[in-house]
Amino acid sequence: PGPSSVTTWSFEPPQPTVAVICGSGLGLLADGATGKQTFRYQDIPNFPVSTVMGHEGCLVFGTIEDTSCVFMQGHFHLYEGYSLCQVTLPVRIFKLMGVESVLVTNASGGLCPDFKVGDIMIIKDHINLPGFAGQHPLCGPNDERFGIRFPCMSDAYSKDLRRLALDVGSELGCGDFMREGVYCMVSGPNFETIAEARMLQILGCDSVGMSMVPEVTVAKHCGLRVLGLSLITNKVSLDYSREEKVNHEEVLQISKMRAEVLQKLVTMLISRCQQQNINTN
Numbered sequence: 001p002g003p004s005s006v007t008t009w010s011f012e013p014p015q016p017t018v019a020v021i022c023g024s025g026l027g028l029l030a031d032g033a034t035g036k037q038t039f040r041y042q043d044i045p046n047f048p049v050s051t052v053m054g055h056e057g058c059l060v061f062g063t064i065e066d067t068s069c070v071f072m073q074g075h076f077h078l079y080e081g082y083s084l085c086q087v088t089l090p091v092r093i094f095k096l097m098g099v100e101s102v103l104v105t106n107a108s109g110g111l112c113p114d115f116k117v118g119d120i121m122i123i124k125d126h127i128n129l130p131g132f133a134g135q136h137p138l139c140g141p142n143d144e145r146f147g148i149r150f151p152c153m154s155d156a157y158s159k160d161l162r163r164l165a166l167d168v169g170s171e172l173g174c175g176d177f178m179r180e181g182v183y184c185m186v187s188g189p190n191f192e193t194i195a196e197a198r199m200l201q202i203l204g205c206d207s208v209g210m211s212m213v214p215e216v217t218v219a220k221h222c223g224l225r226v227l228g229l230s231l232i233t234n235k236v237s238l239d240y241s242r243e244e245k246v247n248h249e250e251v252l253q254i255s256k257m258r259a260e261v262l263q264k265l266v267t268m269l270i271s272r273c274q275q276q277n278i279n280t281n
């Protein structure tokens, strides 16, 4: 946003109950909210700043119907050099502000042969590959104020919210390109080799990206409800004869193409959640 739309750090923010974390090229998701107040990350004390194209680096407060929301236009990645404590700091701030549900979005490469570019995958589960190697946001002394030492992750993604996302997607005419699947996080920043992609597919991953899992893990640890939506921006090469080469510009181009649909989906989901008073897993 231009300087005129950026609010200085002097107002009492409304207490959001829903946080939306916007992935690569998806900052437009905040457009469905009214009464917006925007803060640049660089103006928020101790907040990391976005260094990746397609991540505006703004925190936007706004309202969808009667639901007070906060949008992160851009999130943080391990490959930017941030610790997982920094990557997930916003989630704990949201918890302290009174947020109850987090809607996380991202761009990812499709591994499932049925997936097409532009599909929206409702995340039913994830594989935390960096976590297997000790890169885990909950390593270190457990902060009991947020959650327990050994949190359960088998129900990280709310069943109710997943069902609602499918229903709302069908109502909006997106049924043909809505899928469900397993997201795998890799650290990046390089895209996968063909051998790596084949390995991930064998492991049961439907899509792969470089984000989200740390935020979801910390959100689940502190008792937040989570919905994850992954936009399939490219098909991951699984074949040595394929000539196409993925790049970040293509990822952003597909995000731009689907941002409006995703924005409608997210806006309607949030208003439906309120109407249906969804508050269970």
Ligand SMILES: O=P(O)(O)O[C@H]1O[C@H](CO)[C@@H](O)[C@H]1O
Pocket (backbone or CB within 6 Å): 022, 023, 024, 052, 077, 105, 106, 107, 108, 188, 209, 210, 211, 212, 247, 248, 251
């Ligand atoms: O996960 P988000 O940030 O949406 O973006 C995905 O797209 C970028 C690569 O093009 C990486 O940041 C990857 O994680």
Ligand SMILES: Nc1nc2[nH]cnc2c(=O)[nH]1
Pocket (backbone or CB within 6 Å): 107, 108, 109, 110, 186, 188, 190, 191, 192, 208, 209, 210, 233, 234, 235, 236, 246, 251
């Ligand atoms: N790791 C990874 N991240 C992505 N983000 C968007 N597309 C991709 C991809 O193919 N691989």
